[in-house]
Amino acid sequence: MTRQHTDPLSRSALDALSSDLRLACMRIARRVRYESTSDVAPHQMSVLSRLEDAPRTLRELAAIENVSAPSMSRTTTGLVERGFVERTNDPSDGRQVILSLSADGKRALRDARRRRDLWMHVRINHLDADEQQTLARAAEILAKVAAE
Amino acid sequence: MTRQHTDPLSRSALDALSSDLRLACMRIARRVRYESTSDVAPHQMSVLSRLEDAPRTLRELAAIENVSAPSMSRTTTGLVERGFVERTNDPSDGRQVILSLSADGKRALRDARRRRDLWMHVRINHLDADEQQTLARAAEILAKVAAE
C-alpha cells in the first residue's frame, strides 16, 4: 500500500468527526445490545467475561465492575444458581470466596458473543471491498481509542 | 484521491473484523456513557432527543422508545418537573397530551452532547493525520451500518 501525504483535519472537521463517530459507535452498541438479546442480562455477561481472564473474589469483581459488594453478591448468586459460575472457599483465607467460570458459563459467553458478532457480520458483509478495507484499518484505531 | 483496486476481505478476516469492530464500538460507547455522566439519566436523554425532532404524544414516545405507557408517563413526569419538557393538552382530542422540548431541555441536550463529544474529541486529537482521515471515512460507513 502506497503511503500518501495526508493533511491534518481542520478544527471544524475534527468537531464533526468526534460527534459523528461518537454517535455511530453509540448507535451500533445500542443496536447490538438490543437486537442480540440473551437470557443472560448485561451485568451478568460482564461478570462472566471478567471471570474468563481469571477466577476472582467477590470484592475484586465488585471493584472491577464498579458496583457495591452486596450488588455483586446478588449477581454472582444468580450466576451460581444458573450454573454459570462456581463458588469455592479460599483455603488460605476463610473469609474469601473464589468465583470462577464453569463450562456452562464459558458456553454462555461464547454463544452471546457469537450472536453479537453476527449482527455486525451481516452488515459488514453488505459493504464493498473498499469500505471493508477502510473499516479494517479503522477497527485498529478505534481499539486504541477505546483502550486509551 | 486516487482510487485503487482493493481485494475483498477473506472469510476469516471478515469474522475478525466483525468481532473487533463490534467490541471497539461497544467499549467506546460504554466509556462515553460512563465518563461523561450527567444529571439527566440515559432514558431521559433519549426522550429529550426524540422530542428534538418534533413534539409527541405519550403513546408515540412509548412506542418509539420501546417502553410501556406507564414507564413513559413516569419518565416524562420527571422531565416536566425538572422543566425540560412541556406538557400541553391537545385541543382536538382531550385525551391526548402533547409533550415538547423546553428551552431548558434543549440546553440540557446540547450540554450533554458537548460532554460526550469532548471525550471523543480529546482522543481523536491525539491521532496522526492519516488515522484521522481513516476515521473520517470510517465514520460515514459506520453511520450507514448503524442506520441499516
Place this chain on the structure above:
DNA sequence: TATTGTTATACTCTATAACTATA
C-alpha cells in the same frame, strides 16, 4: 480491630393490571 461476604431495607426503572376521562 479490620476485612470479607451476606442480609435488611430503600430507591429507581421497568412491567402489567386496574382506573379515569374522553372519543
Place this chain on the structure above:
DNA sequence: TATAGTTATAGAGTATAACAATA
C-alpha cells in the same frame, strides 16, 4: 366500547447500613 394517560402494585437492579465469620 375503544383509546390516552395515570395510579397501584410488583419485580429486577442498584445502593447504604447492619450483621456474621474470619484474620
